[in-house]
Amino acid sequence: MGNGDYAQDAAPKGRKVVAELRGVSKYFGEVCAVSDLSLSISEGEFLSFLGPSGCGKTTALRILAGFEVPTEGVVILDGDIVNSLEAHHRPVNMVFQQYALFPHMTAAQNIGYGLRQRRPRLPRAEIADKVYKTLDVVRLGGYEHRRIWEMSGGQQQRVALARAIINEPKLLLLDEPMAALDRKLRKEMQIELQDLQRQLGITFVLVTHDQEEALSMSDRICIMREGCIMQIGSPQELYDRPNSRYVAGFVGTSNFFDGILTDNKGVLGTVRVNNEMPMQASHGSDLAIGQDVCISIRPEQMKLHRQGEGLWVKVLNRIFLGEHTEYLINHETLGDFLVLSPRQAEMAESPFNPGDRALVSWEPSAALILDNK
Numbered sequence: 001m002g003n004g005d006y007a008q009d010a011a012p013k014g015r016k017v018v019a020e021l022r023g024v025s026k027y028f029g030e031v032c033a034v035s036d037l038s039l040s041i042s043e044g045e046f047l048s049f050l051g052p053s054g055c056g057k058t059t060a061l062r063i064l065a066g067f068e069v070p071t072e073g074v075v076i077l078d079g080d081i082v083n084s085l086e087a088h089h090r091p092v093n094m095v096f097q098q099y100a101l102f103p104h105m106t107a108a109q110n111i112g113y114g115l116r117q118r119r120p121r122l123p124r125a126e127i128a129d130k131v132y133k134t135l136d137v138v139r140l141g142g143y144e145h146r147r148i149w150e151m152s153g154g155q156q157q158r159v160a161l162a163r164a165i166i167n168e169p170k171l172l173l174l175d176e177p178m179a180a181l182d183r184k185l186r187k188e189m190q191i192e193l194q195d196l197q198r199q200l201g202i203t204f205v206l207v208t209h210d211q212e213e214a215l216s217m218s219d220r221i222c223i224m225r226e227g228c229i230m231q232i233g234s235p236q237e238l239y240d241r242p243n244s245r246y247v248a249g250f251v252g253t254s255n256f257f258d259g260i261l262t263d264n265k266g267v268l269g270t271v272r273v274n275n276e277m278p279m280q281a282s283h284g285s286d287l288a289i290g291q292d293v294c295i296s297i298r299p300e301q302m303k304l305h306r307q308g309e310g311l312w313v314k315v316l317n318r319i320f321l322g323e324h325t326e327y328l329i330n331h332e333t334l335g336d337f338l339v340l341s342p343r344q345a346e347m348a349e350s351p352f353n354p355g356d357r358a359l360v361s362w363e364p365s366a367a368l369i370l371d372n373k
């Protein structure tokens with residue numbers, strides 16, 4: 001499917017486009033690794049490809065880097081079509097999932113490796129100077145003589161980064177760079193990477209299957225599924241206006257109620273949920289009457305109360321999460337779903353207990369009718 005109502009494949013306005021994919025597909029024999037990708041990446045942007053394993057993220061990066069030639073479509077870098085331009089001639093560097101460092105060489109030797117291969121040769125002093133500066137940038141000053149096999153995972157990760165940024169690429173491609181790090185180190189590196197990106201002003205394209213990582217670091221995220229781009233947008237756009245059930249479920253948590261679209265004329269459409277209960281919700285324009293859809297409502301958009309208007313539900317369970325309390329709720333037609341109640345609301349009214357009856361309500365605009373794909 002395309003990007004629907006919320007097409008965001010154009011880069012943010014007013015910024016120079018550094019890279020562009022137009023209708024790019026890649027087949028490995030019968031296997032379609034990526035299909036009809038179109039997207040613009042603007043200067044200084046931090047863009048992520050997010051999707052499950054096997055959805056084509058690495059292939060998309062390798063096409064940008066020049067390690068794969070697309071079967072169809074066009075790759076444009078800095079305004080030029082580069083489909084057949086070899087990787088080492090592109091203003092692009094890639095940090096691989098396995099860092100591909102030389103284990104017996106020192107950090108400095110690894111970082112300077114690419115510069116030493118350049119012809120005509122660069123003066124040794126110039127190479128050394130750049131290597132030391134780059135070591136400082138990735139906070140490895142003092143580690144220049146350490147061999148790779150003597151370094152921790154986090155330090156190796158920084159060497160791999162340094163080796164990529166020393167060439168001052170226009171575009172830095174990072175393939176799951178934090179996958180080998182433990183959770184705490186990963187958090188630290190996420191912050192460091194963001195700082196580094198701002199400091200260097202290099203355009204970053206990150207591949208990850210970790211939604212938290214993508215949401216916290218990116219200007220825009222490209223959500224992928226089975227080789228296709230499902231939606232491109234800022235983290236907030238994807239969270240507030242997902243164009244499909246897939247995106248709503250991939251970015252954050254949501255309650256989904258399955259049904260059939262019965263009316264799409266007004267601002268709010270109507271869905272017959274579970275073949276019996278009509279519910280109103282906001283809808284996009286490309287949904288047809290009679291279509292299988294779902295209504296998506298974020299747990300924090302739902303309120304529990306004892307009086308007023310709402311649906312009668314039964315509280316099944318309560319989990320205290322600090323800032324929020326999470327309730328598992330049952331409604332006789334809608335089934336089980338989650339309500340997230342902020343701490344203030346919990347302080348104002350006495351909390352609900354398992355077994356209590358309660359009313360649940362939400363703003364109609366918080367309920368979205370989505371394609372069930």
Ligand SMILES: Nc1ncnc2c1ncn2[C@@H]1O[C@H](COP(=O)(O)OP(=O)(O)O)[C@@H](O)[C@H]1O
Nearest residue numbers: 028031032033052053054055056057058059060
């Ligand atoms: N060199 C290749 N030969 C054959 N199939 C490949 C090759 N590279 C990737 N694929 C297939 O293309 C699909 C996408 O792979 P990949 O881009 O590595 O996904 P991801 O990085 O999202 O895990 C997968 O089905 C994978 O098996």
Ligand SMILES: [Mg+2]
Nearest residue numbers: 054057058059
């Ligand atoms: Mg991959």
